[in-house]
Amino acid sequence: MLEVNPRASRTVPFVAKVTGIAAAKIAARIMAGETLSSFKLKPQNFELGAAKHIGVKESVFPFARFGPAVDTVLGPEMKSTGEVMGIDRDYNVAFVKSQLGGGTRLPKTGTVFVSVKDADKSRILEATRLLTELGFKILATSGTQRYLARTASPRSRSTKSPKAARHIVDSIKNGEVQLVFNTTEGATALNDSPFAAPRCPLA
Secondary structure (H helix, E strand, O other), rough: OOOOOOOOOOHHHHHHHHHHHOOHHHHHHHHHHOOHHHHHOOOOHOOOOOOOOOEEEEEOOOHHHHOOOOOOOOOOOOOOOEEEEEEEEHHHHHHHHHHHOOOOOOOOOOOEEEEEOHHHHHHHHHHOOOOOOOOOOEEOOHHHHHHHHHOOHHHHHHOOOOHHHHHHHHHOOOOOOEEEEEOOOOOOHHHHHHOOOOOOOOO
């Protein structure tokens, strides 16, 4: 799904690449006096499911370059410095391509810290099961740990509950955590989390 007001700066090039239609060029020629019908565009090109591939648009956020006074909580203002695109016949592969294009490098081994809001606990279950099967250790806060222990398979019970939030931050600072899954209900909840600046370098 894309926004209703496509802007020429980012959305139009993405749509043109995915559909194979030079949208910006056609628009410019129409503005110069040509008619839309003269381009003989086929309606089926725009039908849902007509394409044999999937395009994923991913924003790039330079969090590592943000100064200490910058609020890293995303809002309506523009904070991304660009976008990348992943395209493939398979959605999962297209998504991975978009993440790699944006500079994300996922670890192959190590420890994953998980702390998610109640609404996301069921959604994170399959991911933690898969990570456990791949050999990752799972570190979780008490609420998430209880949910995983109650619902996860026996192979997923490597979950540990830290005694205090500062232990989580210390583990991250010491390089003991390679991946973080953390969701909150909003700015207030984020300020109460162990990742609130300036306590955590990942904030």
